Amino acid sequence: MSEISLTKQILGHLQQNLGIWASGEDLGAQLGVTRPAIWKAIQALRLEGYPLEASRNGYRLEPDIPMLQGVIYKTKVGSTMDEIRNLARAGAAEFTVLLAEQQTTGRGRRGKPWQGASASGLYFTILLRPNIALSNLGLLPLLIGACVAKSIELETSIVTQLKWSNDILNDKKQKFAGILLESELEDGVPRFALVGIGINIRRQDFPPEFSAAALEEYVPVHRRNLLQKILSTIQYEYQQFLEQPSHAITLWKKQNNILGQSIQILEPNGTNYIGIAQDLDPSGALIVQTDNGSRTIYAAEVSVRV
Numbered sequence: 001m002s003e004i005s006l007t008k009q010i011l012g013h014l015q016q017n018l019g020i021w022a023s024g025e026d027l028g029a030q031l032g033v034t035r036p037a038i039w040k041a042i043q044a045l046r047l048e049g050y051p052l053e054a055s056r057n058g059y060r061l062e063p064d065i066p067m068l069q070g071v072i073y074k075t076k077v078g079s080t081m082d083e084i085r086n087l088a089r090a091g092a093a094e095f096t097v098l099l100a101e102q103q104t105t106g107r108g109r110r111g112k113p114w115q116g117a118s119a120s121g122l123y124f125t126i127l128l129r130p131n132i133a134l135s136n137l138g139l140l141p142l143l144i145g146a147c148v149a150k151s152i153e154l155e156t157s158i159v160t161q162l163k164w165s166n167d168i169l170n171d172k173k174q175k176f177a178g179i180l181l182e183s184e185l186e187d188g189v190p191r192f193a194l195v196g197i198g199i200n201i202r203r204q205d206f207p208p209e210f211s212a213a214a215l216e217e218y219v220p221v222h223r224r225n226l227l228q229k230i231l232s233t234i235q236y237e238y239q240q241f242l243e244q245p246s247h248a249i250t251l252w253k254k255q256n257n258i259l260g261q262s263i264q265i266l267e268p269n270g271t272n273y274i275g276i277a278q279d280l281d282p283s284g285a286l287i288v289q290t291d292n293g294s295r296t297i298y299a300a301e302v303s304v305r306v
């Protein structure tokens with residue numbers, strides 16, 4: 001077996017059994033190699049930055065998130081959205097955060113699945129209780145998208161592209177991170193909002209249709225530091241947003257790189273056309289100049305044309 005595929009297999013095993021010790025002997029027997037070969041592969045993984053612990057019990061991948069105060073940590077859930085929704089309904093406080101190492105039924109926008117292999121990314125949901133008019137709720141994903149893009153740039157120096165409304169991409173238009181907003185209303189005002197954030201950190205076997213990228217294809221990433229940066233950025237910017245909801249648009253405009261560009265628009269009904277992204281309206285909708293005049297887009301897939 002090549003050294004690379006051995007490290008990959010060991011990593012796969014440790015990720016599936018996060019926090020659980022695996023002895024060199026057992027790993028060797030399972031993978032058909034010697035204990036020194038296992039030891040060598042473990043050193044290679046360490047050099048790659050994986051938080052591996054060794055003891056007389058063997059090796060394990062150390063979960064780095066549980067040490068973060070205020071974050072509810074789960075190794076495996078269906079979706080963090082559903083887990084936290086139950087807590088929200090039971091009255092959990094604003095800014096409760098629930099993070100899972102692995103999601104078996106993670107979801108994205110428009111009912112798409114969201115892949116979340118164990119210890120390969122950051123998958124979490126933040127509970128917010130914004131005291132705002134329902135009409136301003138649609139601004140929240142713009143705010144969060146800008147916060148996540150800004151935090152990734154500050155923490156990793158990777159230059160990201162913030163697409164309307166909130167996908168975070170690399171320069172090849174592959175997705176690093178996505179945001180999902182779900183909410184419940186009471187008497188026509190938001191009772192709570194669940195902001196789900198998924199960030200690809202380590203490379204997984206993304207299905208081709210995902211067109212995804214992982215941050216660690218660029219630089220090693222300290223997951224806990226990145227999570228901390230995102231949470232503190234959101235806490236700060238969210239307060240400004242509550243005082244003045246248009247702050248979401250200001251922040252998004254600072255972070256985006258689509259305004260002024262020629263874009264392709266695919267509307268949910270399948271209509272496909274091109275135009276120049278001009279501005280956002282006060283509700284966060286995208287104003288596009290097309291050959292047939294100005295159009296305001298409320299929901300669509302947009303991509304910058306090359």
Ligand code: BTN
Pocket residue numbers: 078079080081103105106107108109110112114122123124125167177178179180196197198199
């Ligand atoms: C998208 O780009 O379509 C949104 C993806 C959102 C994924 C995150 S991962 C954490 C949270 N739990 C989920 O099931 N989805 C969101």
